Amino acid sequence: MKKIAALAVVLIFVFAVNCYALAGNVQGISDPGVYLKKIGIVQGFPDGSLNENGYITQAQYLSLLARMLRKVKTVKRGNLVKQTNFFDRLINKAYHAYLILKYKLSNLYYKINMYIYSKQKGTDKNAWYFKDLVYLQTNGFDIPKGFKPDAVISEGYAVNWAMKALGLGISNEYIIRSKDVEDGAVSFTLSVEHDMALDGLSTAKPLKRRDAFNLILKIIK
Numbered sequence: 001m002k003k004i005a006a007l008a009v010v011l012i013f014v015f016a017v018n019c020y021a022l023a024g025n026v027q028g029i030s031d032p033g034v035y036l037k038k039i040g041i042v043q044g045f046p047d048g049s050l051n052e053n054g055y056i057t058q059a060q061y062l063s064l065l066a067r068m069l070r071k072v073k074t075v076k077r078g079n080l081v082k083q084t085n086f087f088d089r090l091i092n093k094a095y096h097a098y099l100i101l102k103y104k105l106s107n108l109y110y111k112i113n114m115y116i117y118s119k120q121k122g123t124d125k126n127a128w129y130f131k132d133l134v135y136l137q138t139n140g141f142d143i144p145k146g147f148k149p150d151a152v153i154s155e156g157y158a159v160n161w162a163m164k165a166l167g168l169g170i171s172n173e174y175i176i177r178s179k180d181v182e183d184g185a186v187s188f189t190l191s192v193e194h195d196m197a198l199d200g201l202s203t204a205k206p207l208k209r210r211d212a213f214n215l216i217l218k219i220i221k
Contacts, residue, residue: 029221032213041067041220042213052210059129059149061158061212065165066132068216069139072166073106110138141165152206162215 029035033050036042041064044050056064080095081088117134118125127133133143141164144157153161 029217032217033210036213036217039071041071041216043067050209050213052208052213054209055152055206056158056209056212057150058147058153059127060209061153061161061207062136062143062147063129063132064212064216065141065162066135068162068219069136069165071220073103073139106138110135113138136165139165140167155205155207155211158207158212158215162219166219 033042033044033052037044037050042050043063079092081091083089083092114131114134117123117130117137124130127149129149137143141161144161
């Protein structure tokens, strides 16, 4: 009975993803790579190309996640309460000051970690992605033990890494689980729940740069 229930859950998950998966680009943006480059999340290659049909490496994807996280973690100045009198304005000013202080402390914490990691033995502080790696670690992202900078990353792992960078993931979610439900099915479900679905998401298929850009664009939009 448990196996039947687990199979039903998987089928529902897969069906939901196929219905909800991104068939094209985010509405209103025809080229995600060009858009992300314009706002500073994508850097591209020295010759200016984005190589959108090529596969993205794990180091390149980590760097992409770090720049995405910097974008979504900027100071927001939304009011805490509706301003109708002097005391409301005072509360909002105090709230804004708190947000700015929190942001500055976060940057200070990052700089401290940069110094600590650069002094550790076995750390490649000269790697081009070193600053991005430390930034992600500073924000609670545990770099996978099997991390290989020049190896490609699968679509399934790319979604998992993106969710972990945002503080989401399997360990942070309440979800129907069973020993008969594979991690791939869980990735499907979480990608749908957080609007990160990729068409035909696979834990084995390498992620193309174009799809990586599309995934990041869905997160920030």
